[in-house]
């Protein structure tokens with residue numbers, strides 16, 4: 423019982439983070455996030471696409487970019503439904519889809535860990551939207567229960583830190599100066615981007631959530647993190663594991679931010695490509711699994 427209460431508290435905190443400071447950062451860095459995630463999401467969609475006419479669910483859909491993409495893939499006979507715990511993400515997604523007049527798309531603000539879906543889906547997708555659950559088994563069980571027999575889950579999650587050097591280097595730079603503070607006001611985002619990096623762990627989670635035919639395919643693809651070096655430094659100080667530590671410390675560490683920025687500049691300089699953009703190698707899992715037939 424104590425654990426269940428703790429999980430609900432964790433959810434409340436993560437919701438506060440995604441609907442508050444992380445929503446604002448997500449809007450500010452929207453273009454770079456979309457550019458960085460694009461190749462990884464597209465590769466997973468190409469490997470395990472939805473069928474025309476499918477009813478597709480987009481888990482942790484954020485601003486709905488991938489939901490709109492799914493709506494295009496399933497065509498007018500199909501439908502894409504995006505769900506996200508952050509109401510402000512969903513409000514923006516609804517507004518934007520209405521502006522461009524997409525009819526086979528809908529959005530709903532809900533916590534996937536706490537939701538029994540009323541609809542049935544043939545296909546469930548997520549691009550980096552399943553790593554922040556305090557209780558991933560419960561969340562992915564809710565998704566599995568919403569899938570038709572034989573329905574496919576296709577989710578993209580980060581692989582290990584060592585193969586995702588930008589985030590890892592940024593984390594190491596910040597760790598030179600700061601541990602996580604004991605006292606902090608800023609809400610945390612949940613277990614974090616690397617919580618599904620371990621193949622055994624993610625397989626066990628999916629087995630416990632009742633899936634069959636679990637497969638993990640490694641995707642080594644570029645990850646754009648800045649239009650130039652300054653942009654990449656600012657982005658990594660705003661979003662990701664390094665940024666979360668800075669956010670927890672808040673104004674208390676304003677004096678050392680310039681030193682951290684200078685060290686980050688040096689750490690990320692290796693990834694500046696011709697033309698000035700910062701593009702690094704990155705590695706994700708495309709995880710697929712089926713609801714039992």
Ligand SMILES: C[S@@+](CC[C@H](N)C(=O)[O-])C[C@H]1O[C@@H](n2cnc3c(N)ncnc32)[C@H](O)[C@@H]1O
Nearest residue numbers: 440482483484506507508533534549550551554
């Ligand atoms: C890294 S973002 C990815 C957003 C989007 N999939 C994309 O590719 O741009 C993670 C998203 O998961 C959402 N999220 C986190 N925990 C959630 C939960 N328990 N239920 C539903 N959505 C959740 C967050 O609000 C956030 O929008």
